[in-house]
Amino acid sequence: MASRSSFRHPLVTAYLRWTWLRSALHNGWWLVTSLYLVLDAGLTPSQLVLIGAVQSVFALFGEIPAGVLADTVSRKLSLVLSLVLMGTAMIGTGLVTSFPLLLATQVVWGLSWTFSSGADIAWITDELDRPDVITSVLARAARAQLAGAATGLAVLGALAYATRRDLAIVLAGSAMLLLAVYVVVRFTEERFVAARRARWSASLTVFRRGVALVRRSPDLRRIFLATALINGAADAGGRLAPKQLVDLGLPIGGDPVVWFTGLGSVGLLVGVLAIRVVGRRLDGDHARSSYGTAALIGAGGTALLAFAPDAVTGSVALVIVSGIAIPLTRVISTIWINARTTSDIRATTHSFLAQAEYLGEITGGVAIAAVAGVVGLPLALAGSAALYALTSLLMRVRRPSPPS
Known part of the structure; x- marks a missing residue:
């Protein structure tokens, strides 16, 4: 197991705080949004199921190019792009109530996750460069994610109860955009080497190596x-x-x-x-x-x-x-x-x-x-x-x- 000093490394501290904050915002946002879709937008059960299915299909096809982007261009850029898309989709959700527009915001929200799934773990694994402690760091991050989710449910749920659901949704999205600034400022990228040759050729090579x-x-x-x-x-x-x-x-x-x-x-x-x-x-x-x-x-x-x-x-x-x-x-x-x-x-x-x-x-x-x-x-x-x-x-x- 990792020593306590391993968790005081600046990169680990930044990663754990980011994990906690992102989890608090998106889980609290989803709690309020799930009620907003039913009570404010008046979506039917079939529309709710359709949103989930369409979102998953778009995310399914977006995962591989997003993962290749992170491996060939920049893990940090991929994370920033994810947070910008996520925050934009979250804000947009609170501003509309029609089914087509809500479907669009949820598709963007689903696509935003494809740019961070894998890129975050790849970033901390390679930037920290400590194979002996990375398992403990990832386990600690999983606990931070769950603790952040619990906090987000309580805080944003209370905010929606005290004010309005759409206001809580927009505020959560705005905070997610600010989290992108946090990544720009606190996350370094010194060990990652971007692809030097043509991006398309490098991307195909990375994909083929992954399949192999x-x-x-x-x-x-x-x-x-x-x-x-x-x-x-x-x-x-x-x-x-x-x-x-x-x-x-x-x-x-x-x-x-x-x-x-x-x-x-x-x-x-x-x-x-x-x-x-x-x-x-x-x-x-x-x-x-x-x-x-x-x-x-x-x-x-x-x-x-x-x-x-x-x-x-x-x-x-x-x-x-x-x-x-x-x-x-x-x-x-x-x-x-x-x-x-x-x-x-x-x-x-x-x-x-x-x-x-x-x-x-x-x-x-x-x-x-x-x-x-x-x-x-x-x-x-x-x-x-x-x-x-x-x-x-x-x-x-x-x-x-x-x-x-």
Whole structure:
């Protein structure tokens, strides 16, 4: 594990603060936006689902060019571009209420993430240049992300409650634009070497090298498949859980926004604790078993949510899934990928991982959500639990050793 002095490195401090702030802003923004889309814009369930699907499709195709940009031009520039697009989309959301315009802002918001997914991890890994501590730094960043999310839910939720939802949305977007200035000022880029030859030729080379790395690595293919499965399960569970809890009787008095904000905050804080407790088992020989165990916990929690007898039991089940299964599998997959790639294609390889996430959400998530209308909500959630269980089995099956 890293010493405490490792976390006092200026680059690590800047990275952890940026991670915390970005998470607080985008999670708090999304809490308010999810209510704004329903209560202020009056979108129908089909329109809400369509926004998510279209957003994922655009992000899916944007990941690879964005990752290649980060590996050939600049990781820092990619992060700044991400924050500018993100802040612009966030502000735009609070200024419009028509479905076409909201669809456009959400597509831009989804595309903005493609420029940072992988670029942030590639930047801190290569600029810090400390392979002995990077796993601990990424685990610390995952905890900062969850803690920031909990803070964002509370602060921006309270701001929207005290003022107006559209005002809170615009203010969050404006703060995200200021975060781009923070990156310009605090993030250095001294170890990155931009491509010297033609950008198009260099980009194709980076992409091909990334594909070649995945093709010859069974470990990478395994984690990509696991990521697709578990994101299908998580996306479906996330879409269906609020409806299931309402059907079970939540909220038990009071405003539903307060209840769901509280449950979300508790889940995030449990995630911080879970990552801290697992600690040394996030990488190396323990990573596979830790991932399989977390997926199995997700299967059990989702099954409990599916057949919960009351709202309290269902709420506990949701916290188990959102606080243990989802954050642990995500941080392990990030560390897993980071340890099995090289500096020159690091952002591109992480973009492949993000594509696996989007594919899982588009296929598994949307399919299970659609099935809910045919077989009912509990059985649809049971299908989500089955995806978690399949992921656990995938990670526990050991590849036979090659003959000597």
